[in-house]
Amino acid sequence: MTGGYGTGADILHDCTLAVDKGEIAVIVGPNGAGKSTAMKAVFGMLNIHTGGVFLDGEDITSLTPQARVAKGMAFVPQTSNIFTSMTVEENLEMGAFLRRDDITGTMDQVYTLFPILRDKRRQAAGELSGGQRQQVAVGRALMTQPQVLMLDEPTAGVSPIVMDELFDRIIEVAKTGISILMVEQNARQALEIADTGYVLVQGRNAFTGTGAELLADPEVRKSFLGG
């Protein structure tokens, strides 16, 4: 993917990302590297003038974000990813807005994955803790029964314990066959659970490998993992 916002300069330069079924791909890199931009590009929120986006081999480059959701993509953006004045359950219902079938089974799966959300289902999502809000955001995205779940910094602002728990839940989701494409600031911990890792720098792929390969790479360690 090569492109940027509107008529502005390119932010992404030949950026390539991929995730296989049921696997976890993690994107790390410095602030401003273009990680969120790459996620938005995959989801169809900005124009890429070179390159394309493929889902299960199908070229979806020209589809709107809503059409991509219908095809099986779900996206949890970095900011404003829940409706704070709505209840937890209303947030989950909003996630299912494209569905015309019975959503109670999926809602039950989300509540089984995140039991605290069942307890708080009548509470305004804005009243929840940071970690619980992120659970609402992930749960909302799961309501469309996606093939690919895209998460932009799902553990931003949460404690290390909550981060570990959220990563465990994400692993659980991947084990159900859903592919996870995730941006993470907690690079070391995220690469530990990654099948594939990407280091983005200035909109370009700087390093690509398995999570273990990147964790063992001296250059990656020195520049991006604090030694």
Ligand SMILES: Nc1ncnc2c1ncn2[C@@H]1O[C@H](COP(=O)(O)OP(=O)(O)O)[C@@H](O)[C@H]1O
């Ligand atoms: N909506 C936008 N319009 C124009 N430029 C943007 C917008 N969002 C981000 N950028 C620019 O794109 C570059 C990459 O930002 P971003 O993708 O948010 O980086 P990261 O997520 O890696 O921190 C930055 O230079 C940023 O200023």
Ligand SMILES: [Mg+2]
């Ligand atoms: Mg970002």
